[in-house]
Amino acid sequence: MNPLNQYIELYNANREVIDAGSAPLLNALRPAALEVLLGNSLPVKGDEGYEVTSVDGMLAPDYGLNVARIDIPVDIAETFRCDVPNMSSLMGIVANDKFVPTKSLLRNLPEGVTVMSLAEAATRFPDRVARFYGKIAPLDNPVVALDTLLVQDGVYIHIADRVRLDRPLQIVNIFQSMVPMMAARRILVDVGENADLRLLLCDHSNNPDTDYLALQVIEAHVGERGHLEIYDIEASTAATRRLSCTYVCQESGSEFLGNATTLLNGVTRNEYTIDLRGERCSAGLYGMAIGSASQHIDNSSVINHRASRSASNQLFRYVLDDEAQGAFGGLIEVFPEAQFTEAFQTNNNILASASAQMHAKPQLIINNDDVKCSHGATTGQLNHEALFYMRSRGIPYDEARTMLMQAFMVDVINTVSVEALRDRLRHLVEKRFAGTLGSCESCRKLQ
Amino acid sequence: MNYELRIMNCTNLLDVRNLHASIGEKEILKGINLTIRRGEVHAIMGPNGSGKSTLSSVLAGNPAFTVTEGSASLHGIDLLALSPEDRSHEGLFLSFQYPVEIPGVSMVNFMRAAVNAKRKYFNEPPMSATDFLKMMRQKRAVVELDNKLASRSVNEGFSGGEKKRNEIFQMAVLEPQLSILDETDSGLDIDALRIVSQGVNTLKTSENATIVITHYQRLLDYIKPDFVHVLYKGRIVMTGGPELALELEERGYDWIKENS
Numbered sequence: 001m002n003p004l005n006q007y008i009e010l011y012n013a014n015r016e017v018i019d020a021g022s023a024p025l026l027n028a029l030r031p032a033a034l035e036v037l038l039g040n041s042l043p044v045k046g047d048e049g050y051e052v053t054s055v056d057g058m059l060a061p062d063y064g065l066n067v068a069r070i071d072i073p074v075d076i077a078e079t080f081r082c083d084v085p086n087m088s089s090l091m092g093i094v095a096n097d098k099f100v101p102t103k104s105l106l107r108n109l110p111e112g113v114t115v116m117s118l119a120e121a122a123t124r125f126p127d128r129v130a131r132f133y134g135k136i137a138p139l140d141n142p143v144v145a146l147d148t149l150l151v152q153d154g155v156y157i158h159i160a161d162r163v164r165l166d167r168p169l170q171i172v173n174i175f176q177s178m179v180p181m182m183a184a185r186r187i188l189v190d191v192g193e194n195a196d197l198r199l200l201l202c203d204h205s206n207n208p209d210t211d212y213l214a215l216q217v218i219e220a221h222v223g224e225r226g227h228l229e230i231y232d233i234e235a236s237t238a239a240t241r242r243l244s245c246t247y248v249c250q251e252s253g254s255e256f257l258g259n260a261t262t263l264l265n266g267v268t269r270n271e272y273t274i275d276l277r278g279e280r281c282s283a284g285l286y287g288m289a290i291g292s293a294s295q296h297i298d299n300s301s302v303i304n305h306r307a308s309r310s311a312s313n314q315l316f317r318y319v320l321d322d323e324a325q326g327a328f329g330g331l332i333e334v335f336p337e338a339q340f341t342e343a344f345q346t347n348n349n350i351l352a353s354a355s356a357q358m359h360a361k362p363q364l365i366i367n368n369d370d371v372k373c374s375h376g377a378t379t380g381q382l383n384h385e386a387l388f389y390m391r392s393r394g395i396p397y398d399e400a401r402t403m404l405m406q407a408f409m410v411d412v413i414n415t416v417s418v419e420a421l422r423d424r425l426r427h428l429v430e431k432r433f434a435g436t437l438g439s440c441e442s443c444r445k446l447q
Numbered sequence: 448m449n450y451e452l453r454i455m456n457c458t459n460l461l462d463v464r465n466l467h468a469s470i471g472e473k474e475i476l477k478g479i480n481l482t483i484r485r486g487e488v489h490a491i492m493g494p495n496g497s498g499k500s501t502l503s504s505v506l507a508g509n510p511a512f513t514v515t516e517g518s519a520s521l522h523g524i525d526l527l528a529l530s531p532e533d534r535s536h537e538g539l540f541l542s543f544q545y546p547v548e549i550p551g552v553s554m555v556n557f558m559r560a561a562v563n564a565k566r567k568y569f570n571e572p573p574m575s576a577t578d579f580l581k582m583m584r585q586k587r588a589v590v591e592l593d594n595k596l597a598s599r600s601v602n603e604g605f606s607g608g609e610k611k612r613n614e615i616f617q618m619a620v621l622e623p624q625l626s627i628l629d630e631t632d633s634g635l636d637i638d639a640l641r642i643v644s645q646g647v648n649t650l651k652t653s654e655n656a657t658i659v660i661t662h663y664q665r666l667l668d669y670i671k672p673d674f675v676h677v678l679y680k681g682r683i684v685m686t687g688g689p690e691l692a693l694e695l696e697e698r699g700y701d702w703i704k705e706n707s
C-alpha cells in the first residue's frame with residue numbers, strides 16, 4: 001500500500017480513540033490535515049528539496065501508533081543510569097510522545113514558566129495554546145500535515161514576558177517499545193517579549209534494536225526582543241528514522257539560535273524554517289553531522305527575511321565516513337521589504353571515505369538591492385598534508401584522522417552559548433569520532 | 448635483538464642506497480646514496496627543483512611519493528617498511544620547508560598526542576599533565592617560542608619565523624636521532640636565524656646527526672657541516688667538506704649543471 005494511505009487508514013479507523021486521547025484543540029485541526037493529505041503524496045527521493053531523502057520511504061514500514069495511549073512503562077532508573085548527581089537541570093521527559101515531568105522540574109520551575117503536556121495545556125489554557133498551535137507550521141508541508149493528523153501530545157513551553165530562565169531546560173525524548181512504532185509529537189514554544197529560553201532536546205532509545213520513527217514538529221514563537229535557543233541533539237540508533245520540522249517565527253528585535261547535531265542515527269531529515277517577521281532580528285542556525293556506516297543525515301533550512309535590518313547566519317558541517325550519506329539544502333529568501341538584510345550561509349563537508357556521499361544545495365533568492373548575502377559550500381577530503389604532518393610527529397594515522405575531524409567541528413561547537421553544553425558537545429564529538437559514544441550519553445543532565 | 452643492542456651495533460645512523468622515488472609517473476629521485484654517522488652534520492645544497500624536499504619527504508614517509516628502487520635504513524632497521532609515525536618514534540624528524548597549518552588542533556593537544564604516542568610505542572605510560580607542561584616550558588625556551596602560541600592552533604596565524612621556530616621546538620620535544628632541516632633558514636631574519644641555529648646547536652650531541660638542507664651559505668656559518676652534498680636532478684652529483692659550500696656561494700650552481 002502507498003505509505004501515506006496506511007496512516008490515513010489508521011486515522012480513519014481510530015478517529016474516536018485518537019481524539020479521546022488528546023485535546024479538542026488538537027483534534028480540531030485533524031480534518032484540515034486530512035484534507036491536505038488526501039490530495040497529496042509524500043515526497044520521494046528526487047523531488048525538489050528532497051534530492052537524496054525519501055520521506056515516503058521512511059514511512060513505508062507500517063509503523064503502529066500507540067493511539068489508545070497505553071502506558072508504556074519507561075524505566076526512569078534505567079534511563080538515568082548515566083546521570084551526573086547534583087546537577088540542577090530543569091528536565092522533562094517525553095516517553096514516545098507522552099510528557100512526563102520530573103519531580104525536580106515541577107519543584108524548580110520559576111514563576112512565569114510553564115512546561116507541561118501539550119494536550120493538558122490545550123485543555124487547561126486553550127486560548128493561550130491556540131494562539132500558535134497550527135499557526136506557525138503550515139499544513140502544506142505533508143510532514144506537518146501528517147503530524148497534525150496523528151499527534152496526541154507533546155510539550156508545551158511558555159515563558160512569560162520579561163522572564164529569563166537562567167538555566168537551560170532539557171527535554172529528553174525517550175523511545176521505549178518492544179515492537180516497531182511511530183511517535184508523532186508536537187512541541188510548542190511560546191517565548192514572550194523580552195523573555196529568554198535555552199532549550200535542549202535530546203533523543204534517547206531504551207530499545208536500540210527496535211524500529212522506530214520519530215515524527216516531530218516544533219512550532220516556536222519568539223516575542224519582541226525575546227531570545228530563544230534550541231539545541232536538538234540526536235544520538236539515536238541505526239533503527240531510528242527521524243522526521244523533524246522546526247518552524248520559528250520571530251518578532252522585532254528577537255534572537256534565535258538553532259543547533260542541529262546528529263551524532264548517531266539511522267535516517268534523519270531535519271527541516272528548519274525561520275521567519276524573520278519583525279525588524280532587527282537575528283537568527284543563527286548551526287549544524288553538525290557525523291555519519292559513518294550507513295547513517296543518512298539530511299538537513300534542510302529556509303530562512304525568510306521578511307522585514308528590514310535583520311541578520312542571519314548559518315554554518316553546517318558534515319563529516320561522512322564509510323557509506324554514510326549527507327545532504328544540506330539551504331534557502332535564503334530576502335523579501336522586497338527586507339532592506340539592509342545580512343544573510344550568510346556556509347556548508348563545509350568532509351568525505352572521509354571514497355563511498356561516503358554528500359549532496360549540497362545552497363540557494364539565495366534576493367528581491368532587494370540593499371543586502372549583504374553570501375553562501376558557500378565545499379566538499380573535500382581530510383587534508384592529506386596535515387595528516388602527514390601529524391604522522392611525521394608520531395601521531396598514529398587513526399588518531400590523526402580523528403583529531404582532524406574533531407578540529408573540523410570546532411567552529412560549530414563554538415557557536416553554542418551554554419558553556420556546559422559546549423563542553424559536553426566537545427566531549428561527545430570526541431567520543432563519537434573515537435567510536436566510543438553510546439546512544440544514551442547526550443541525555444546526561446546539564447547544570 | 449633488543450633495541451639498545453641494535454643501536455650500539457650499528458655504526459651508520461642513516462644508510463641510503465640507490466634510492467629512486469616518483470610522484471605519479473614522474474621520477475624525481477634517481478639513485479641517491481647517502482651515509483650518515485652519529486655526531487655528523489651534513490648539508491645538502493642544490494638548485495630549486497633538484498629533489499631536496501622530495502628526499503626529505505620520502506625519508507619521512509610521505510605517502511604522496513612512491514619508492515621504486517633502492518633502500519634506506521635508520522640505525523639498521525628498514526626505514527621504508529615503517530609508517531611515518533613509526534619512523535618518528537624510531538628517531539627521525541623532519542623540519543618542514545612549509546610547516547602545515549591545522550586549524551582547530553591546538554599546539555598543546557598536538558604535542559601531547561605526539562609525546563604520548565611515542566611513549567606508547569616504547570610501552571611507557573602517558574606523561575602526567577604537570578610533567579608535560581613543565582617539559583613544554585623547558586623546550587619552548589630552546590627557541591624562545593612565545594607561550595601564547597601554545598594555545599593557538601598548530602601553525603595557524605604564525606609568522607614565517609614563528610613557524611620555523613615551532614619546528615625546532617617540536618624537534619626539541621621529540622629528541623630525534625636524525626633531524627632533517629628542510630630550508631629552515633628560508634624566510635628568517637638574521638635574529639630568528641641566530642635563535643633557530645642556536646636551538647639546533649643546543650640539541651646537537653655526539654649521538655645524533657643532522658641533515659641541513661639549504662640554499663645559502665649563511666646558515667652554515669651558524670651550523671657547521673662536516674660534509675656538503677650537491678643534489679642536482681635527483682642525484683647527489685658532488686660531495687665535499689665545508690669549503691664546497693663556500694665555493695657554491697661564490698660560483699653559483701651553473702658550473703655544476705655544466706659538469707653533470
Ligand SMILES: Nc1ncnc2c1ncn2[C@@H]1O[C@H](COP(=O)(O)OP(=O)(O)O)[C@@H](O)[C@H]1O
Pocket residue numbers: 470473475493494495496497498499500501502511
Ligand atoms: N607534489 C608534487 N607533484 C608533482 N611534482 C612535484 C611535487 N613535489 C615536487 N615535485 C617536483 O619534483 C621536483 C623536485 O622538487 P623538490 O623536491 O621540491 O625540489 P627542491 O626541494 O630541491 O627545490 C620538482 O621538479 C618539482 O616540480
Ligand SMILES: [Mg+2]
Pocket residue numbers: 499500501544630
Ligand atoms: Mg624544497
